[in-house]
Amino acid sequence: DIQMTQSPSSLSASVGDRVTITCRSSQSISGYLNWYQQKPGKAPQLLIYVASSLQSGVPSRFSGSGSGTDFTLTISSLQPEDFATYYCQQSYSIPTFGQGTRLEFK
Amino acid sequence: QVHLQESGPGLLKPSETLSLTCTVSGGSVSGNYWSWIRQPPGRRLEWLGYIYYSGSTNYNPSLKSRVTISVDTSKNQFSLKLSSVTAADTAVYYCARHRLGATTNFDYWGQGALVTVSS
Numbered sequence: 001d002i003q004m005t006q007s008p009s010s011l012s013a014s015v016g017d018r019v020t021i022t023c024r025s026s027q028s029i030s031g032y033l034n035w036y037q038q039k040p041g042k043a044p045q046l047l048i049y050v051a052s053s054l055q056s057g058v059p060s061r062f063s064g065s066g067s068g069t070d071f072t073l074t075i076s077s078l079q080p081e082d083f084a085t086y087y088c089q090q091s092y093s094i095p096t097f098g099q100g101t102r103l104e105f106k
Numbered sequence: 107q108v109h110l111q112e113s114g115p116g117l118l119k120p121s122e123t124l125s126l127t128c129t130v131s132g133g134s135v136s137g138n139y140w141s142w143i144r145q146p147p148g149r150r151l152e153w154l155g156y157i158y159y160s161g162s163t164n165y166n167p168s169l170k171s172r173v174t175i176s177v178d179t180s181k182n183q184f185s186l187k188l189s190s191v192t193a194a195d196t197a198v199y200y201c202a203r204h205r206l207g208a209t210t211n212f213d214y215w216g217q218g219a220l221v222t223v224s225s
Contacts, residue, residue, distance in 0.1 A: 001168075032210065034210075034211045034212075036212075042217070042218075043200055043202075043215035043216060043217055043218055044151070044200075044212070044215060045215070046211055046212065046213050049209050049211045050208070050209050053209070055213070087150070087151060089151070089211070089212075091210035091211060094153065094166060094167070095141075095153040095210075095212075096153070097150045097151040097152070097153075098150065099150045100150060
């Protein structure tokens with residue numbers, strides 16, 4: 001299986017901050033990388049697919065980039081509703097997920 | 107808007123078979139792929155397998171011998187069976203629509219069903 005590693009595992013930030021989360025795969029996955037947001041007690045929601053495409057209805061402050069083995073999710077200006085856990089997921093082969101990055105209020 | 111809802115027993119004993127059903131509303135199971143994904147407490151999400159509305163399946167090799175996914179197009183449902191459960195199978199189980207192709211991802215999810223395995 002392709003292993004997905006996110007950094008950091010947790011992150012403290014304030015409303016209005018620019019935040020970047022990194023995801024690295026154990027082998028090249030081209031651009032087959034998705035990002036999800038999960039709030040406590042809720043199902044994950046798709047934010048970004050194929051590394052940089054914004055899912056319908058997702059605010060434009062979210063953006064993704066990368067290819068090969070290194071990817072980033074950026075939130076340009078944090079809003080109160082963005083405090084959640086974020087997961088990357090590769091779709092190059094059998095789907096696997098990162099361990100998650102918990103975004104907390106500073 | 108597609109809505110998915112998981113249902114099934116929330117408490118099992120070791121060696122029993124887990125059975126969950128996902129009911130799809132606001133859309134049809136036909137023409138789509140559907141997956142089961144689980145999340146053990148404090149751990150990362152794990153994909154279990156998918157089914158196409160025609161009945162073809164693909165399972166995670168790590169669980170392949172214990173997992174069976176089926177579909178009932180007449181009821182707009184698909185189901186998961188996981189045999190010989192242990193405490194390690196305690197998790198929140200999600201059903202999701204699995205978009206396959208150039209933009210493979212999980213775009214609609216159920217709210218999740220907590221299944222606890224305990225003697």
